[in-house]
Amino acid sequence: MKSILRVIVSIFKTLIGIVNIILILVIVLNILNFILLKVQKRDYTTFLDYTYVIVESDEEYLGLEENDFLLTDLRKSAVKEDLILYQDNNNVEIGKVLEIGSKDIIVESKGTEVTLNKESIIGTVIKVIPILGNILNMILDSTTFWISVFILIFTSIIQTLLSKASQKLTKETPDLVKISQEDLR
Numbered sequence: 001m002k003s004i005l006r007v008i009v010s011i012f013k014t015l016i017g018i019v020n021i022i023l024i025l026v027i028v029l030n031i032l033n034f035i036l037l038k039v040q041k042r043d044y045t046t047f048l049d050y051t052y053v054i055v056e057s058d059e060e061y062l063g064l065e066e067n068d069f070l071l072t073d074l075r076k077s078a079v080k081e082d083l084i085l086y087q088d089n090n091n092v093e094i095g096k097v098l099e100i101g102s103k104d105i106i107v108e109s110k111g112t113e114v115t116l117n118k119e120s121i122i123g124t125v126i127k128v129i130p131i132l133g134n135i136l137n138m139i140l141d142s143t144t145f146w147i148s149v150f151i152l153i154f155t156s157i158i159q160t161l162l163s164k165a166s167q168k169l170t171k172e173t174p175d176l177v178k179i180s181q182e183d184l185r
Contacts (some may be wrong), residue, residue: 054133
């Protein structure tokens, strides 16, 4: 009976440990994103010369769908046919490079050609990952952050109680009958 209880407690401890690791990752990502947004004071966060954008609506002319995740290299120079991120007034926009001049660049954005100053280019898209944007939006939500904190506190308490139960189960209690029989010999 004790061995079955030990196995059950061990399985629960392992599962709660995995849940705690996932919750800690969610909390760290939220804190990192919050700090980067506050420190950098931009509409987008940058980390190690990369940034990302989540497509908010289908961009059929660019072959992008809603919730696509665009990983962007801020150092990479754009060439013809590349997708780029650029700053248009206070908005970050996505465009496809049509022509590159010495000071200006012509991009297709929202179905129209736009001439930009090269300095307004934020970076070049290096990877498009479908659906990841939807997952990231859920993870980086402030409600998800607070729910994760409370669940982490709760699971940590349960994990502590399971550790104490495990210690009690593994602790050998003396078999008084066996000891008394050995003393009689």
